[in-house]
Amino acid sequence: MKEIRIHARAGQGAITTAALLGFSYFNEGKYPYAFPNFGAARMGAPMNAFVRVDTDPVRLRSQIYEPDYVIIVDPTLMRGYNCFSGLKDDGVAIINGKEDMELPKLKAKQRVFVVPANEIALKNIGRPLGNTALIGAFAAATGELKLDNIIAVVKNRFKGKAQEGNIQAVKEGFEFVKNKLKAGLSGRQG
């Protein structure tokens, strides 16, 4: 079983991110359970979305406290809240942020990839919605999902210009992390 916790603000597309990850796992023959947890139920309020995935149907219905992977859609959430809480000792975090951003001290085997997902999104979609770039980055960083499969899922989800832009964003997010790994950087440690 793998568990993914997504940190975002309501309206930033975290549920879509969880859904796209879920569809991708589903297409690879797994049983994902993707679900949101709303805080104040207002746009801009901190919220979580989760994906729990296994080779059998998922029965566990609680929120995720010890994730294998964390995706931080909005890094401003890191100011007031420990988004890394419970992250597994060998867990991976994907952060939508600027390369020089400050990171907390992490455990030896934990890895962090800071991805300029908003810049990638602005360039390709025209809006700072970094979700699809983050999913591409997630695939490259974790090896959990195949790039072609994610592209197929994104293609199915969006239409017209948004489709094109989001597919490109997935690719660029993927490439960004791939290049980091090629350069021998197996993720930054704070």
Added chain:
Amino acid sequence: MKEFVEGSHAIAEIIKATQPGVISAYPITPQTHIVEDLAQMVANKELNSQFVNVESEHSAASVVLGGSAAGVRVYTATSSQGLFYMQEVVFNIAGMRLPVVMTCANRAISAPINIWNDQQDSISLRDAGWFQVYAEDNQEAVDFHLIAYRLAEDKRVMLPVMVCMDGFILTHGMETVDIPEQEKVNKFLPAYKPLYKLDTAEPISMGLLADPDYYMETRFAIQETMKESIGYLSGISKEFNAVFGRDYKDLLVEEYQTKDAEKVIVAMGSVCGTIKEVVDEQRAKGKKVGLLRIITYRPFPYARVYEALKNVPKVAVLDKAVSLGAYAPIAVEIKAAFYGKKKGPKVASSFVAGLGGRDITLESIHEVFRRLTVKEVNSDFIDLKPELLKEEYGE
């Protein structure tokens, strides 16, 4: 076909397949996605149904009452305050023996206002004369709607059915669901032919005044039907299995590792998935624990509960609702099932968890097993925050 789909959308898909003539609802979180999707299907002409927009849940319930009385299949869905606003019509629908099917996306009750999940809403309407079934996952939630129409429209029954699914956890949860094909739905659920209807050609009256000479028999009749229906459920379940290949046995309870169990939790709805995880974990360590899942809460399956738990020494009843000032709702039934009987648990403790969306974790379930000792407890709250219980008032 197997799909990865949001619970609410899966429900809309299956309701579409049942082809209701009238749908009416008023949006309320966490039910909203279901009726939004249905409204869209009607607007897109994918579903030939009258979607009646109304100004309140009271009217939504009244519209489906009227539609059903006029002889067509109907559907509505609501949650929490919406269900309470429907309440007097909910009782009327059962009293008039109308086979209405409703989804209750379970949510806590105000005040304080809370949009998150518990089961206080539907449980508070347990005496209305509706069947109540509780789904553990979205596959069940989908399948139970088909079974609900078959049961409600059965000429031996003619009573409404409420399909209860945990708000957010199931309604907003996306998972793999096998959405039944139209052809199979038609095979299992034929078009509705009413026993009686409002018809100007052959006028009848419905829901009229019953004075003390008549009223009691109407209640007695519903009570008798409820009792008899416990037996009909397994027949319907068998037919369902024959068409769809999913076996819900007698549809009353699910026994999970109860046979030789020394400690069993009794619970209802999606939390049972979490409990099964803990049961497996404990069993792997040699601990004899199990789960008895209540599927049908009304009518309550006393005889099945008795059979399942008669040799279990310790039982913990986990309620996601309270009856303030009294024993918790499911706990009452479990205790009643054993009163005056020779066999039964030595300890039947009652726990309350998950109110207003307080997350029920693996640790919460471990805590229930830990607190299930020789000392019986009643309405013991799990995961309370003591720091929030300090009272502070001004001078």
